[in-house]
Amino acid sequence: MSGAAVSVRVPAKVNVQLAVGGARPDGFHDLANVFLAVGLYDVVTVRPADALRVTVSGADADQVPADGTNLAARAAELLASRRGLAPNVEIHIAKDIPVAGGMAGGSADAAGALVACDALWGTGCSREELLALCAELGSDVPFSLVGGAALGRGRGERLTPLEVGGAFHWVFAMADGGLSTPAVYRECDRLRAECGRGADVGSVPAPEPSPALLDALAEGDLAALASAIMAGGTSNDLQAAALSLRPSLADTLVAGEKAGAMASLVSGSGPTCAFLTRDEPAAKALAEALTATRTCRTARGAPSPAPGATLL
Ligand code: C5P
Numbered sequence: 001m002s003g004a005a006v007s008v009r010v011p012a013k014v015n016v017q018l019a020v021g022g023a024r025p026d027g028f029h030d031l032a033n034v035f036l037a038v039g040l041y042d043v044v045t046v047r048p049a050d051a052l053r054v055t056v057s058g059a060d061a062d063q064v065p066a067d068g069t070n071l072a073a074r075a076a077e078l079l080a081s082r083r084g085l086a087p088n089v090e091i092h093i094a095k096d097i098p099v100a101g102g103m104a105g106g107s108a109d110a111a112g113a114l115v116a117c118d119a120l121w122g123t124g125c126s127r128e129e130l131l132a133l134c135a136e137l138g139s140d141v142p143f144s145l146v147g148g149a150a151l152g153r154g155r156g157e158r159l160t161p162l163e164v165g166g167a168f169h170w171v172f173a174m175a176d177g178g179l180s181t182p183a184v185y186r187e188c189d190r191l192r193a194e195c196g197r198g199a200d201v202g203s204v205p206a207p208e209p210s211p212a213l214l215d216a217l218a219e220g221d222l223a224a225l226a227s228a229i230m231a232g233g234t235s236n237d238l239q240a241a242a243l244s245l246r247p248s249l250a251d252t253l254v255a256g257e258k259a260g261a262m263a264s265l266v267s268g269s270g271p272t273c274a275f276l277t278r279d280e281p282a283a284k285a286l287a288e289a290l291t292a293t294r295t296c297r298t299a300r301g302a303p304s305p306a307p308g309a310t311l312l
Contacts, residue, residue, distance in 0.1 A: 005047040010108035010118045011037040011306040012097040013140070014170060014267045014274045016217065016229060019207035020237035021077050022200045023189050028139070029072070032207040033152035034162070034214070034235075035143045038170055038307040042097050042105060044072060044112030046120050049090040052076060058095035063178070071106045072113035075137055079114055083123050087206060091116075100178020102242070102268035104140040108309075111144035115309045131159075140268075147308025151209055166220020166303045168276060169283040171261070173252050173296035175271035179242060186268035187241035210235065224265035227274050233267050242270030249273060252295040259289040277301075 013035050021030035024251060054073050056064040057216065068077075072091050072098070080087035081084065091113055097105035111134055118125045126134070134141035139156035150161040189199035197203055216224035228236045243249050250271045253264045261275035273296070277283040283301035290299035 004120075005045050006116045006120045007043055007312040008112040009041050009043050009307065009310045009312055010112040010144055012040040012103040012105060012108060012302070013037050014172075014223070014304070015102065015236060017210055017213050017235040018237055018268060019209065019235075020185075020188060021207040022198070022204035023200065024201055028155040029185060029208055030154065030201070031152060031156045032055070032209045033156045034149070034209060035041055035152055035219070036149045036164070036168070036217075037143070038103075038148035038157045038172075038304045039225040039302045039306040040097050040103070040172065040280050040300070041080040041113065042108050042305075043094040043312070044109055044116055045092045045094070046076070046113065048120070052087045053090045054093070055090065056093045056095055060099045061095055061178045064093065064095060071110040071137060071141075075110040075133070076117045078133055078136060079117050079123060079125070080123070083121070085123075089117060089120065092270060092276040097172045098172070098177045098178075100180070101174060102179065102266065102270045102273055103172070103271040104144055105311060106269070107138050107140035108144040110137045110141045111136070111309045114306050115145070115311065119311060132223040148305045150166060151214075162214065164220065165218050166222075166224065168222065168304045169278070169280050169301060170304060171256070171265065171275040171277055171283050171286045171290060171299050171301050172257065173273040173275070173290050174253070175246065175249065175273075176297045177271070179245060179269055179271045181269045182268040184238050184245065187244055188238055191240055191244060195242040207237075222262065222276070222278065229263040229265055229276065236265045236268075238269050239266040242266045246271050248295070252290075254288055255295040257292040259286050261286060290309065
């Protein structure tokens with residue numbers, strides 16, 4: 001075992017499309033999930049210690065569990081148990097991805113911890129083994145490992161890489177306080193049941209990716225991507241549920257549209273709102289304008305696609 005520290009950089013994600021099927025008997029939902037990694041990063045560092053410990057730094061560090069419930073700690077435990085090792089590492093998370101924000105920050109930290117522990121312990125996992133461990137840890141964790149862009153099927157863990165023909169520039173408006181992913185899925189089911197459609201697998205059409213959206217991504221066509229995101233109101237089936245639980249997000253979305261965003265949507269289960277912009281200067285201007293509206297805690301620009309988990 002090496003004594004040196006190992007650091008891994010992991011990206012946040014936005015779901016350019018999140019088509020949600022009916023509730024499955026196991027409590028999950030089948031998805032057509034178009035993941036795009038964006039250039040907001042956490043850095044996960046592991047070093048040998050006498051027991052498993054988690055420390056967190058960054059503006060929102062106090063909102064991150066610094067104990068065994070942290071998904072990064074569970075990642076270290078999972079790899080250690082599969083290889084008959086003691087999970088004795090200190091995991092430090094330098095946090096820049098919004099916490100419970102719908103940007104897969106916890107999943108990113110788990111992917112980062114897995115890659116870092118694999119390097120520290122010399123366990124030499126193949127890409128396939130790492131992806132299988134990621135899928136055990138959570139639906140979004142495999143994508144945090146691979147980054148770029150991918151279509152996620154099943155509960156989001158079965159990935160097909162997607163071509164992206166150019167850079168897209170985003171602004172992310174961070175809210176005060178997070179939203180619980182299970183609570184947002186439950187609210188989606190409740191709203192569907194309330195409409196009389198039913199919320200189970202038999203009542204909801206199977207989720208399918210939008211061909212127009214996939215073409216727009218592949219061609220790097222900004223205008224086409226913006227219109228595919230806004231087709232039918234939004235490409236995110238969880239958006240209505242996130243707005244129902246946090247009505248103030250509607251003000252954030254409207255403020256971004258008024259300030260010139262080409263497309264706006266709630267990121268995943270929220271509450272972070274994502275805005276597509278023309279280019280990097282437009283993203284910078286929109287982030288400043290949105291922050292000034294006080295409809296969000298803060299807003300930041302980030303480019304896409306971004307690489308997946310990367311050893312530093
Ligand atoms: O896989 P993960 O642990 O991130 O999922 C958290 C929760 O989100 C699940 O327990 C479930 O309530 C909900 N979920 C879902 N369908 C998915 C992914 C997540 O209902 N495809």
